[in-house]
Amino acid sequence: MTIDRLKQSQLMSKEISDLIISHEKVAHVQLQNPLDHALLILIKSGYTAIPVLDNDFRVRGQISKNEILDSILGLERLEIERLHDITVETVMKKKIPRLKTDTTFSKALTTSINHPFICIEDEEASFVGILTRSSILALVNRYFQQST
Structure with a gap:
């Protein structure tokens, strides 16, 4: 195995x-x-989507501006007055990618192709944080910069 192949592996x-x-x-x-609260959080954070958690700090889905x-x-017209009467749970996307903290970079890279972020859970399924596609690409970029 060459050095480049070893580094890649x-x-x-x-x-x-x-x-x-x-998660903090x-x-x-x-x-x-x-x-209306979710939209405010999305606008203030600058994100297009964020995780939805339950009272036990477990990931239940994600909500986006589009939803x-x-x-x-x-x-x-947009019925803005309805924003306060509808809960996040009723419109959130429930099927989202999740990974464990010990997941390999290879699996994370593959999963990130179609998702701007991936929720990370521990062994008890508690929310640990997120893995962003940009952090994955930054690591790949560093790898290629060091290889040249």
């Missing part, structure tokens, strides 16, 4: 733990929050 088998953005730094909402806007789209 080491990168792909590396655990993702060093790349995780801790991640904007999120809870299931019962109204959509919120779709839920208040009337026939002729």
Whole structure:
């Protein structure tokens, strides 16, 4: 095995733990929050989507600006007054990618292709943080910069 192949193998088998953005730094909402609160968090954070957590700090899905806007789209206008009456739980996306803290970089790279971020859970399924596609690409970029 050449040195480049060895470095590539080491990168792909590396655990993702060093790349995780801790839950303390991640904007999120809870299931019962109204959509106006979720929209405010999304706008203030600058993100297009954020995790949705339950009271036990477990990931239940994600909410995005698109889901919120779709839920208040009337026939002729946005029905903004409905934002406070609808909960996050009713419009959130429930099927989202999740990985464990000991997942390999290779699996994380593959998973990130279609998702801007991936929720990371521990062995008890508690929310640990997120892994962003940009942090994965930054590591890949560093790898290629060092290889040239």
